[in-house]
Amino acid sequence: MTNFSELNITESTLRSLKRMGFEEATPIQEGTVKFALEGRDIIGQAQTGTGKTAAFGIPLIEKIEPSNPNIQGLIIAPTRELAIQVSEELYKIGYDKRVKILSVYGGQDIGRQIRALKNKPQIIVGTPGRIIDHINRKTLKLENVQTLILDEADEMLNMGFIDDINAILEYVPKERQTLLFSATMPPAIRKIATNFMNDPEEVKIKSKEMTVENIDQYFVKSQEKEKFDILSRLLNVHQPELAIIFGRTKRRVDELSQALSLRGYLAEGIHGDLSQAKRMSVLRQFKENKIDILVATDVAARGLDISGVTHVYNFDIPQDPESYVHRIGRTGRAGKSGLAVTFVTPREMGYLRIVEETTKKRMTPLRPPTESEALAGQQQTSMETLVEIVQANDLGDYRIFANELLENYDAVDLVAAAIKFMTKEPDDTPVTISEERPLPMRKERSSSSRSGGGRREGGRRDFGRGGRSSGGGRRESGRRDGARREGGRREGDRRRGTTTRTRRED
Numbered sequence: 253m254t255n256f257s258e259l260n261i262t263e264s265t266l267r268s269l270k271r272m273g274f275e276e277a278t279p280i281q282e283g284t285v286k287f288a289l290e291g292r293d294i295i296g297q298a299q300t301g302t303g304k305t306a307a308f309g310i311p312l313i314e315k316i317e318p319s320n321p322n323i324q325g326l327i328i329a330p331t332r333e334l335a336i337q338v339s340e341e342l343y344k345i346g347y348d349k350r351v352k353i354l355s356v357y358g359g360q361d362i363g364r365q366i367r368a369l370k371n372k373p374q375i376i377v378g379t380p381g382r383i384i385d386h387i388n389r390k391t392l393k394l395e396n397v398q399t400l401i402l403d404e405a406d407e408m409l410n411m412g413f414i415d416d417i418n419a420i421l422e423y424v425p426k427e428r429q430t431l432l433f434s435a436t437m438p439p440a441i442r443k444i445a446t447n448f449m450n451d452p453e454e455v456k457i458k459s460k461e462m463t464v465e466n467i468d469q470y471f472v473k474s475q476e477k478e479k480f481d482i483l484s485r486l487l488n489v490h491q492p493e494l495a496i497i498f499g500r501t502k503r504r505v506d507e508l509s510q511a512l513s514l515r516g517y518l519a520e521g522i523h524g525d526l527s528q529a530k531r532m533s534v535l536r537q538f539k540e541n542k543i544d545i546l547v548a549t550d551v552a553a554r555g556l557d558i559s560g561v562t563h564v565y566n567f568d569i570p571q572d573p574e575s576y577v578h579r580i581g582r583t584g585r586a587g588k589s590g591l592a593v594t595f596v597t598p599r600e601m602g603y604l605r606i607v608e609e610t611t612k613k614r615m616t617p618l619r620p621p622t623e624s625e626a627l628a629g630q631q632q633t634s635m636e637t638l639v640e641i642v643q644a645n646d647l648g649d650y651r652i653f654a655n656e657l658l659e660n661y662d663a664v665d666l667v668a669a670a671i672k673f674m675t676k677e678p679d680d681t682p683v684t685i686s687e688e689r690p691l692p693m694r695k696e697r698s699s700s701s702r703s704g705g706g707r708r709e710g711g712r713r714d715f716g717r718g719g720r721s722s723g724g725g726r727r728e729s730g731r732r733d734g735a736r737r738e739g740g741r742r743e744g745d746r747r748r749g750t751t752t753r754t755r756r757e758d
């Protein structure tokens with residue numbers, strides 16, 4: 253590990269990094285900062301949660317000329333939450349240098365953004381749709397941009413976003429530095445990337461596996477209709493501090509979060525159809541531990557950095573390996589450990605093998621606990637918690653109440669009642685989980701033949717063949733019309749009908 257002071261970074265940025273608690277550079281930061289400071293274009297690839305934001309953020313902040321009031325840096329991110337998160341991290345890195353940063357994203361009052369743009373921000377972090385809206389309104393002037401960054405670059409260059417990116421690029425000077433970052437970078441996408449880069453330096457942090465090793469990865473083979481009960485039992489046994497459960501569709505997320513709430517879990521759902529205010533409030537509650545289960549579509553997967561996520565459950569196996577990598581990467585961040593469980597129906601086993609081939613990591617089969625095992629596990633945990641509380645020796649006044657109770661009741665009964673109170677007993681409150689259509693049958697085979705089947709919305713899968721999607725239907729006529737959007741969501745979302753998977757927005 254290298255100390256930041258060895259990376260030719262100015263004092264003010266070093267002070268900011270210190271304040272952030274960053275002492276040593278992570279490998280991707282060490283590998284990219286030098287090239288980026290030399291002005292090189294970079295394709296940066298490193299595992300989830302390993303500090304890619306600062307890897308592009310540090311050189312960007314270093315390059316900003318404080319006396320220049322123009323927009324000098326533009327960062328494009330696939331979701332609103334990510335745009336906000338990246339701008340917050342940049343704000344911290346640029347704090348001592350007083351760099352002005354603004355995030356622009358769909359779902360937020362555009363008038364407010366227009367007023368904020370008049371304050372002369374030097375860096376803009378935005379989602380593609382809203383950036384284009386501002387370009388059309390002539391409220392965003394990009395002709396002085398010197399650095400363009402795509403976070404989650406493969407996602408940004410997939411079929412759904414490439415038109416938007418091309419449209420934005422027309423307004424950004426050709427003479428610029430371009431930085432692309434992601435944990436995954438399928439070869440076909442990397443090829444597209446080089447089209448608008450200038451002799452990019454590829455910085456790939458070598459690792460045996462694509463996922464970080466501090467995430468324990470399991471799979472549970474089960475029938476579709478058994479999944480929910482197994483999930484509840486796993487939650488009872490694991491007792492995650494913070495968990496994210498991924499579902500394949502918006503309906504799935506709604507049903508799962510309702511069902512979990514009915515069964516007494518503190519759960520909320522998040523997906524692209526919710527209002528921006530709702531999405532932000534759910535995320536805030538999750539970050540503040542007011543809810544401990546976040547049920548999400550892939551919208552929440554990319555790039556979100558929520559500390560303390562201990563468990564990720566893929567209630568539905570994702571359709572492509574890249575999504576898997578990003579989903580489970582919400583845990584095990586910044587060196588912490590995590591646990592991921594993926595549900596797979598028997599006919600989806602082929603997908604599991606493809607994921608494993610891509611990540612180069614086998615998942616361990618997990619035998620789901622039976623109801624009585626789940627209960628026994630919980631009782632055990634309750635007992636251990638009681639013992640810990642006793643050992644902490646901080647009971648004070650509680651002893652007075654205990655003595656009062658002991659005058660009238662049997663000691664064993666009282667302790668048993670305490671254990672019972674702390675234990676979540678099996679709950680058969682009826683819930684509705686509609687059956688999700690399984691992914692198309694796919695034989696177990698090597699990743700070299702990944703085409704066919706499994707079309708995901710926008711035909712992104714087709715990139716696996718190195719070609720353009722035929723059935724994506726993402727292209728929108730009138731895409732330059734700022735008014736076409738509805739609540740920041742793409743029209744394409746509706747048009748895709750039943751195959752809509754919930755990914756796109758803005």
Ligand SMILES: Nc1ncnc2c1ncn2[C@@H]1O[C@H](COP(=O)(O)OP(=O)(O)OP(=O)(O)O)[C@@H](O)[C@H]1O
Pocket residue numbers: 273274275276277278281298299300301302303304305306434435554555556557581585586
């Ligand atoms: N040098 C560092 N020292 C300590 N913590 C760091 C360092 N760099 C980044 N972090 C922290 O690590 C966490 C993960 O960083 P970040 O979100 O940039 O990861 P990422 O590589 O972009 O992941 P993803 O692929 O999921 O987007 C953040 O909380 C960040 O503040």
Ligand SMILES: [Mg+2]
Pocket residue numbers: 304305403555
């Ligand atoms: Mg990131």
